[in-house]
Amino acid sequence: MKNIEENIKILKKKIQNLLKNNNTFLKKIKIVAASKNQSSQKIQMALLSGIHEFGENYVQEGINKIRQLKQYNNIIWHFIGKLQSKKTKLVAQNFDWCQTIDREKIAFLLNQNRTNTQCPMNVLIQINISKEKNKNGIDIKQYQKLAKVVSEMPNLNFRGIMAMPKKEKTSIKYSDYENIHNIFNILKDKYKSVDTLSLGTSFDITTALMYNSNMIRIGRDIFDC
Numbered sequence: 001m002k003n004i005e006e007n008i009k010i011l012k013k014k015i016q017n018l019l020k021n022n023n024t025f026l027k028k029i030k031i032v033a034a035s036k037n038q039s040s041q042k043i044q045m046a047l048l049s050g051i052h053e054f055g056e057n058y059v060q061e062g063i064n065k066i067r068q069l070k071q072y073n074n075i076i077w078h079f080i081g082k083l084q085s086k087k088t089k090l091v092a093q094n095f096d097w098c099q100t101i102d103r104e105k106i107a108f109l110l111n112q113n114r115t116n117t118q119c120p121m122n123v124l125i126q127i128n129i130s131k132e133k134n135k136n137g138i139d140i141k142q143y144q145k146l147a148k149v150v151s152e153m154p155n156l157n158f159r160g161i162m163a164m165p166k167k168e169k170t171s172i173k174y175s176d177y178e179n180i181h182n183i184f185n186i187l188k189d190k191y192k193s194v195d196t197l198s199l200g201t202s203f204d205i206t207t208a209l210m211y212n213s214n215m216i217r218i219g220r221d222i223f224d225c
């Protein structure tokens with residue numbers, strides 16, 4: 001029977017091999033364990049197996065786990081779910097990163113509710129890459145203005161972009177990855193704080209790394225046993 005520790009070993013090996021095969025010089029890929037619906041015990045197991053960053057989709061569920069695991073001060077908590085404006089305060093006060101800024105109002109409220117005693121919140125703009133109507137993220141044509149607003153907020157540290165390409169049944173839509181990669185390069189040139197492309201989940205790690213992702217959000221490949 002596989003377990004979380006074994007899963008993480010396999011995942012890290014897979015990433016290492018992909019980087020070699022892509023002829024990319026061995027760069028640093030951050031793994032964020034997508035831990036929605038997983039218990040604090042399972043998160044603890046992943047932590048003890050060498051994962052230090054966790055992504056939660058639901059504010060209250062995430063905060064409960066943050067509290068339960070507060071004895072581990074080396075965990076970095078990411079909010080990766082759809083964010084409603086009335087929950088922004090809780091996210092600003094409890095998480096280290098927010099990956100899902102998709103409109104100015106959210107950026108404004110996160111900035112406002114990040115207290116002065118905390119370091120600036122690391123944030124990513126989520127881009128709706130597959131142009132799906134019901135998908136989260138800002139329209140690909142409108143990210144520039146939002147990026148400018150976010151970059152000027154004193155309590156936010158604008159680190160880059162996040163995207164979740166649509167899972168196609170038969171083939172990977174490479175143009176989506178190409179577009180997101182281009183947007184990342186444009187922003188990286190423009191803003192010196194930008195260094196993070198959060199792209200890739202259990203189903204598309206290979207493609208994401210091909211397009212220079214340096215942060216992958218992995219749920220099933222870590223927690224499915």
Ligand SMILES: *Cc1c(COP(=O)(O)O)cnc(C)c1O
Nearest residue numbers: 034080201202203217218219220
């Ligand atoms: C659940 C989730 C993931 C992880 O997906 P898996 O297929 O389980 O690896 C990544 N990103 C977001 C935003 C998620 O909600």
